[in-house]
Amino acid sequence: MKGIAKKIQASEVETLRLRLTEAEEALQAIAKGSVDALVVGGPRGPVVSTLAGAQEPYRLVVERMHEGALTLGEDRRILYSNRHFAHLLGYPVAHLVGKPVANFVAPEDAARLADLLDHGAKQPASRELKFRRRDGSATPALVGVGSLTLDQTPALLLIITDLTAQKHSEELAAAERFARSILEQATEAVVVCNADGRITKASFAAERLLDKPLEGKLLADAVPMEVELPAEAHHSGVRMSSREVLELVLERHSLRGAEAQICLPRLHEKHFLLSAGPLSDEPGGCIGCIFTLTEITDRKRAETQQTMLVAELNHRVKNILAIVQSVAWQTLSANHSPSEFKRAFDGRLRALSLAHDILTQGRWGHVDFEQLVERSLAPYHGGDHGMRAQWSGSRLSLPPNMVVPLSMVLHELSTNAAKYGAFSVEHGRVNIAWRSDGVNVLFTWTETNGPPVKGEIKAGFGSKLISRVVSYDLLGTADLDFDREGFRCALTFPVPKLRTDALRPLSAAPSPVH
Amino acid sequence: MKKNAEDLSGYNLRLYIAGQTPKSIAALSNLRGLCEKYLSGRYRLDVVDVMADPALAQRDEIIAIPTLVRCVPEPIKRIIGDLGNSDRVLTRLGIDVSAKV
Incomplete structure (x- = not known):
């Protein structure tokens, strides 16, 4: 028992000695200025009393300024950080002190930081760097570096200005400029x-x-x-x-x-x-x-015109089929042998085709009557045939709906002349003339030097077709005279009206021959 | 090379500081340097700011700031001051400098 008591006593003595030593060290530390705060008892518990010196006002300024402030030792560890810088990075101050400042810079800027610190140790320098925040985000900052001496030891002073707001403003301004330029x-x-x-x-x-x-x-x-x-x-x-x-x-x-x-x-x-x-x-x-x-005005107009064209094309196809059907039926009724039918039907289809060629070339606009006459007589006149026809007349502009009927009429007259009249003999001639009295067009087809006409001449199918076409499609009259001196044909039909609807060149279609 | 008994275990240290006072900051900076150099990977450091709650100082009977308390290994030891004298701090903490590679 005595042994145990002695051990306890020795332990207590040791503890007391230790406490005494610590108390003496505390006093020495206070005396030497190694401490700057004391914990003293107060009426409501312990109170911390700081031993503020002459530097205290400056320390407060640094603590409260709106820039970050760091001091670095020679090893570039953080000796001091003000609260603003710690707040900027999202750490408590104690987490920063003693650590290399490079730990808090974005990895891609580590070399730039080292370079800046090297320069700053010689003369004041500044550079933009990105710091790495606790949440992993990057904070752009302008870092100014200068050298100073702390307790006769070289150190670096860093002032860090947060550029986040400035960068944000610059980005906003750039975005605004970009949007404006667009x-x-x-x-x-x-x-x-x-x-x-x-x-x-x-x-x-x-x-x-x-x-x-x-x-x-x-x-x-x-x-x-x-x-x-x-x-x-x-x-x-x-x-x-x-x-x-x-x-x-x-x-x-x-x-x-x-x-x-x-x-x-x-x-x-x-x-x-x-x-x-x-x-x-x-x-x-x-x-x-x-x-x-x-x-899209132009596009709308084009769409409208296209719709109209499709409708017009549809109308014309139906029309031409009706014409072909009519011509076929009438040709068939007048020609009993297949070979005659074929020859007559082919000729009339060619006349129809010629009319469409001329209309298409003229984009379904007005057609000059003289051009129609010339092309209709081309198989019999000019070239190897010699000058077997002559024509003259005032300028006559035909609307599209008159081209097919007149083409058919010219075909029937030419075919008849080739079979029975002036074009059937070498010296036969055809004289074509037309004029307008302002109300009607007067057209004459006169054959001379043709073969002598013998006996009673009976009007054939061609004559009937001419009369029918002139009457129904040209609203005019046809006077066919089978004179022994030569065949004569006089047509009278209303002067074509000048078209004023230039925007609708395809609106007027030839009516079928009935 | 023989290590003393204290060196064989980890260190649990507690540094009492008073906000951003110069000595507190110096003590923290000096201590981090020593710990990383001599106790890397085998120490725990708690920083206690008595400015935030002065009552915390009562736990280790702190009277002056900064004070470092070695909680582990025992016995508890206190070192007062800015810890700028490395040799003294290492001795008081019981760190065998020769153990450092």
Whole structure:
């Protein structure tokens, strides 16, 4: 027992000696200035009393300034960090002190930091660097470095200015410039509205189209539109105003390819395609709309014309089939042998074909009558045939619907002359003349030096066809005279009306021969 | 090379500081340097800021700041000051400098 008591006693003595030593060291440390705070008892528990010196005001300035401040030892470990820098990186100050400053710089900037510190040790230097925050994000900062001496030891002083806000502002400004340049260079009319429908931005093309400044104005007033929603849209076929489209888009619906017209007198004949979509901010809220108008007037016109052309083509194909059917039926009824039918039918189809060639070459516009005469007589006149026909007449411009009937008439007259008349003999001649008295066209076909006409001449199918065509298609009369001196034909039909609808060259089609 | 008994176990250290006072900052900086150099991978350091809660100082009967407390290995030892005298600090902590590679 005595042994145990002695051991306990010895242990207590040792503890007391240790405490005494610590107390003596504490006093020495205080005396030497190695401590700068004391924990003293207060009425409500311990209180920390700092031993502020003459440097205290400066320390407070550094602690409270809005830049980060660091001092680094020769080994470039952090000796001191103010609270602002620690806050900037998201660490407590105690975490930073004693650690290499390079630990807190973005890895790609480590070499730049080392270079900066080397320069800063010689003369003040600064550089932009990225620091690595506790959450892993990077913080851009301007770092100024200068040298100083702490307790006769060289050290570095770093002042760190956070550039996050500045960079953000620069990025915003760059984004703004970028957006502005897009608007300036866009060939389409682009209009940006806020949620109140007021225009906040407009492309040059938009202001040029509307011929006025748009920013600050209400969309519904400055760009009044009538929009037809496209087929795939929720309300397809519905016509909406600018205000209604705006409301639709603010509800986060997008429009693509809606046809629109601007309800302004100057623009009411123009057609546009409208695309509209919501404009969202970063949290995803809808803060406005973007409208893009693309003019499609030419396209609309082309589409209309194409639709008309298809209808016209359909009409003409049906028409020509009706004509062919009629010619075939009438040729068949007048020719009993297959070979005669073939010859007569082929000739009439060629006349039909010639008329269409001439019409097509003239883009279904007006055709000069003299050209029709010349080409119709080409198989019998000129070249090896010699000059067997002559013609003269005033300039006569034929509308398309008169070309096929007159072509058929000229074919029948020429065929008849070749079979029985002036073109059947070497010296036979045909004289063709036409003139207008302002109301009617007077056309004459006179054959001379043909073979003598013998006996009673019976009007054949060709004569019937001529009379029928002139009567039904040209609204005129035909006078056929089988004189023994030579065949004569006189046609009278109304002067063709000058067409004024130049935009619809294909609208007038030849009516079928009945 | 023989290590003493204290060197064979890990170190649990607690540094009491008073906010950003110069001596506190110096003590923390000096201690980190020593720990990384001589106790790398086998120490735990808790930094206690008595400015945030002065009552924390009562736990280890702290009277002056900065003070380093060696909690483990026992016995508990206290070193007061900015820990700028490395030899003295290493001796008081019982760290065998020759054990450092």
